[in-house]
Amino acid sequence: MNKQALLVFAAAAAFTIPSSLAAASRTPLSQAHTRDTRASSSAAIKVAFNSKLGAKIVVDGNGRTLYMLNADSMGKPTCAQLDPVCPKVWPALTSQGQPKAGPGINAALLSIVNGAGGVAQVAYNKHPLYYFAGGHGTGAGDKKPGDAKGQNFEYSWFVLTPKGNPIR
Numbered sequence: 001m002n003k004q005a006l007l008v009f010a011a012a013a014a015f016t017i018p019s020s021l022a023a024a025s026r027t028p029l030s031q032a033h034t035r036d037t038r039a040s041s042s043a044a045i046k047v048a049f050n051s052k053l054g055a056k057i058v059v060d061g062n063g064r065t066l067y068m069l070n071a072d073s074m075g076k077p078t079c080a081q082l083d084p085v086c087p088k089v090w091p092a093l094t095s096q097g098q099p100k101a102g103p104g105i106n107a108a109l110l111s112i113v114n115g116a117g118g119v120a121q122v123a124y125n126k127h128p129l130y131y132f133a134g135g136h137g138t139g140a141g142d143k144k145p146g147d148a149k150g151q152n153f154e155y156s157w158f159v160l161t162p163k164g165n166p167i168r
Contacts, residue, residue, distance in 0.1 A: 125164020
């Protein structure tokens with residue numbers, strides 16, 4: 001692949017979800033959420049050091065890596081609009097009520113936004129938060145605390161620093 005073709009591919013990937021998602025399962029959105037993303041009384045967010053990335057990152061209360069999507073703007077989740085399968089591969093972190101700020105998290109940066117299907121999705125520094133479940137042609141996804149297989153996925157998905165900025 002020549003340099004120009006590589007740049008065109010990289011630019012396109014930054015604004016799209018892989019076509020493999022579109023051809024994947026047609027399970028209704030209501031069935032897309034796994035046990036990891038069901039809202040409890042309120043979600044807990046904290047900071048943990050990720051040895052694979054060599055940095056402190058934002059994780060859920062169980063230490064599972066959370067991601068932001070480049071296409072989301074000003075706190076508006078766009079995953080489901082980009083591709084109907086996206087919420088299955090990248091399920092939202094949801095919460096009933098205000099999320100709890102754990103160690104290293106600035107509570108003033110936490111909020112709830114209206115996610116796919118009307119779920120209460122947690123956002124940090126105006127970045128809606130997602131897990132990387134994988135599947136549908138995207139690989140295995142994160143399976144345990146410390147996994148960060150979604151980092152820089154398709155040049156569009158990134159973990160966040162404790163200040164709420166993406167690590168690119």
